[in-house]
Amino acid sequence: MSAPEPKNFAPKQPVALAPPKEDPISVEHLAKCSGANPDYPTYVAIKGTVFDVTGNSSYAPGGAYHVFAGKDASRALAKSSVKEEDALPEWSDLSEKEKGVLNDWFTFFSKRYNIVGKVTGASNL
Template identity: 70%
Template sequence: MSKSGHVNEPKKFTPKDPPKLNPPKEDPITMEELAKCDGTHSSHLTYVAIMGTVFDVSGNTAYSPNNPYHVFAGKDASRALAQSSLKPADCRPDWEDLPEKEKGVLKDWFTFFSKRYNIVGKVQK
């Protein structure tokens, strides 16, 4: 912590080559629209939502079919990310009931994504 009381962000969240990100958007995105953005439709980008915020991960092949993080594509994967799970059943938006430690992991993932991917909208409930 600095003298001003500011807590410096952990270095692990800052990419080596930070991308130029667009200003965050708050466009409403339905769960049905989000599901189409799973990397399997050439007419749609690839999105991952965390705590209702939708990130465009199209440029990262790890989220494309047959790759490790494809399980998160087209979903609000909050619970799975909080629990460090790659199980499809855990890729769901409910996370509020998780223990504080897992909520902290989820917040870290949100920070990680926000430093690397454009925010394109918010999931409509």
């Protein structure tokens, strides 16, 4: 029996990513980036870091993960939940297992999507 693959979350096809940005993004601006308005990109924030998921239909209205778009969805990702009420930035009170899941999601996103900024005033880094 061979050893399991390491958890590196590398995409099947290599993704050319831009250098991460530290641009401040307000919660109000982030909310406009929900995929509902074609004049704005589609963003998902995790632990205060904003990822550009524009072009992935899963985050567009009607998509399986649309609940995450336009907000910091750290709690929902940690809990593997697609419930609107779980799509919140607060995660510090979660179990160690859930925090590990959240860190895995952060790694997954960071290997696939450009980091475009940080949520202004985020305390959940």
